[in-house]
Amino acid sequence: MPKVPLAVKIAVPIVGLLLTIGVTITAVGILKAWWSTPFSPVQPSGTQPIAFRHDLHVIAKIDCQFCHRGVTLTEAATLPSVEQCYFCHQVVLKDSPEVSKIAYAFQNGEPINWVRVHRLPDHVQFVHDSHVRFFAEQNGIAPSQACSICHGDVGSMKIAEQVRNLKMRDCVDCHRNRYLTYLAPDAAQRIRTAVVEGQRLPPPTDCAACHY
Amino acid sequence: MTTQHAQSPKWSMVVDADRCTGCQACVVACQAENNVPLNTDDIFKQKRAIEWIRIERYWEGEYPNIKARFLPVLCQHCENAPCEPVCPVYATYHNDQGMNVQIYNRCIGTRYCANNCPYNVRFFNFWEPVWPESLRNQLNPDVTVRSRGIMEKCSFCIQRIRAGTRRVKKEGRALADGDVVPACAQACPTDALVFGNMHDAGSRVRKMSEDKRHYRLLERSGTDPNVIYLKRVDPTATEGAGHE
Numbered sequence: 120m121p122k123v124p125l126a127v128k129i130a131v132p133i134v135g136l137l138l139t140i141g142v143t144i145t146a147v148g149i150l151k152a153w154w155s156t157p158f159s160p161v162q163p164s165g166t167q168p169i170a171f172r173h174d175l176h177v178i179a180k181i182d183c184q185f186c187h188r189g190v191t192l193t194e195a196a197t198l199p200s201v202e203q204c205y206f207c208h209q210v211v212l213k214d215s216p217e218v219s220k221i222a223y224a225f226q227n228g229e230p231i232n233w234v235r236v237h238r239l240p241d242h243v244q245f246v247h248d249s250h251v252r253f254f255a256e257q258n259g260i261a262p263s264q265a266c267s268i269c270h271g272d273v274g275s276m277k278i279a280e281q282v283r284n285l286k287m288r289d290c291v292d293c294h295r296n297r298y299l300t301y302l303a304p305d306a307a308q309r310i311r312t313a314v315v316e317g318q319r320l321p322p323p324t325d326c327a328a329c330h331y
Numbered sequence: 332m333t334t335q336h337a338q339s340p341k342w343s344m345v346v347d348a349d350r351c352t353g354c355q356a357c358v359v360a361c362q363a364e365n366n367v368p369l370n371t372d373d374i375f376k377q378k379r380a381i382e383w384i385r386i387e388r389y390w391e392g393e394y395p396n397i398k399a400r401f402l403p404v405l406c407q408h409c410e411n412a413p414c415e416p417v418c419p420v421y422a423t424y425h426n427d428q429g430m431n432v433q434i435y436n437r438c439i440g441t442r443y444c445a446n447n448c449p450y451n452v453r454f455f456n457f458w459e460p461v462w463p464e465s466l467r468n469q470l471n472p473d474v475t476v477r478s479r480g481i482m483e484k485c486s487f488c489i490q491r492i493r494a495g496t497r498r499v500k501k502e503g504r505a506l507a508d509g510d511v512v513p514a515c516a517q518a519c520p521t522d523a524l525v526f527g528n529m530h531d532a533g534s535r536v537r538k539m540s541e542d543k544r545h546y547r548l549l550e551r552s553g554t555d556p557n558v559i560y561l562k563r564v565d566p567t568a569t570e571g572a573g574h575e
C-alpha cells in the first residue's frame with residue numbers, strides 16, 4: 120500500500136467539504152431565486168413616459184383612491200385619465216417640465232402610455248375590489264390603507280415598483296392562512312371562529328377561483 | 332355577516348326543449364362572451380369547430396307530418412364526469428359549486444377528456460386562435476384567450492358567476508334568481524335556457540327540474556348531469572321513428 124502524504128490526507132476532506140458547501144449554496148440560491156424573483160422584472164426608473172412621483176402625491180395627502188378610482192368598485196384599480204391629471208395640474212406645478220407633458224397630452228388628445236409595473240399572466244383573474252374591501256371592512260381601516268399589503272409602501276417610492284413576487288404561491292399562501300396575519304388580532308379571531316363554525320366560507324383555494 | 336350556515340351554491344341549467352326554436356342566438360352569444368375562436372368553413376369540414384353550445388337538429392315524425400326539433404347541447408357539468416378521472420394533470424375537476432371546471436394553465440392537451448366525453452362538448456385548440464383586426468377589441472377581458480394545445484368547454488360563464496356573487500356579497504344579500512345569467516340564457520328569446528342555484532329551494536331551476544317532462548341526456552350512462560332537459564313526449568310519435 121503506497122504511503123499517502125499527510126498533505127493529501129488533510130486536503131481531500133477539506134476540498135470535499137468545500138465542494139458540498141458550494142453545491143448546497145448554489146442549490147439554495149437557485150431555489151430561492153425561483154420562489155422570490157418578481158414575475159415581471161421591475162421596470163427601471165425612467166422608462167415611464169413621465170417621471171411620476173408617488174411619494175410626492177402621498178405627502179400631499181392625496182388618497183390612493185383619488186386617482187385609482189376603480190379599486191373598490193371594479194376588478195381593476197384603474198389608472199387616472201389624462202383629464203383627471205390635468206384637472207389638478209393645469210394649476211399645480213404647471214411649469215415643471217414633467218408636468219407640462221400632461222398639458223401637452225391633454226391639448227393634443229393623446230394618451231399617456233404608462234409602462235405597466237404589476238402584470239399577472241393572462242390566465243389569472245385578479246379582483247382588486249373584493250380584496251381591498253375585505254381588509255378595509257374587517258380591520259376597520261380606509262380602503263387605501265389596504266393597498267400596501269400587496270403593493271408595499273408605494274407612498275415612499277419615487278417610481279413605483281413591484282415588491283412582492285405575486286406568483287401563485289404568494290396568492291395561495293395568503294388564501295390558506297396568511298391572510299389572518301394581515302388582520303387586526305380581534306378581526307383575525309372573529310374570522311377564524313366564523314370559518315371554524317361554518318358561518319363563513321374561507322378564502323377560496325379552488326383553481327377556478329382565479330383561473331378561468 | 333350572515334348568521335346562517337355558509338353554503339356554496341350548486342349551479343344548474345334547465346333547457347326547455349319544447350321552447351327552443353333553434354335560432355342559434357345562444358351559440359352566437361356564447362361565442363362572443365367567451366372569446367371562442369372563429370369557426371371557418373375548412374375548420375368545420377375538419378370537424379374541429381369549437382362551439383361551447385350547439386343546436387342539434389333532428390326530425391320527428393314521417394313525411395308529410397314531419398317536425399323539426401332542436402336541442403341545445405352544452406357541457407353537462409356531470410357529477411360523475413367521465414372527463415375528470417382521465418386527466419393526468421387534474422386540469423379538469425369538480426369544484427365546490429357543482430361545476431366541472433377546466434383550468435387552462437394546467438392543461439397539457441392530451442385530449443383524453445374529449446375522447447371520454449359522451450356528449451362531445453369538449454373542444455381542442457388545434458391552432459392559435461386568430462381574430463380579424465376589427466374584432467380584436469371585442470374580446471372579453473374577463474375570459475382567458477386559450478392558446479394552441481389547450482382543451483376548452485362551456486364554463487357556465489364562470490366569469491359572470493364570479494361577478495354576480497361578488498356583487499351580491501357587496502350588497503349584503505343572498506343570491507337570488509337573475510343575479511347570475513350566462514350569455515346563452517340571456518340571449519335566448521324564448522326563455523328556453525334557465526340558469527340558477529339548485530340549492531335554493533325557491534329558484535326557478537329547482538322548480539322547473541321537478542317538472543314531469545324532465546330528463547337528462549344519456550341518463551342511463553350514469554354521468555349524473557347538472558343540465559336538465561324538459562321535453563313533452565309527443566303522443567302521436569311512433570317509437571324509433573324519425574331518427575336519422
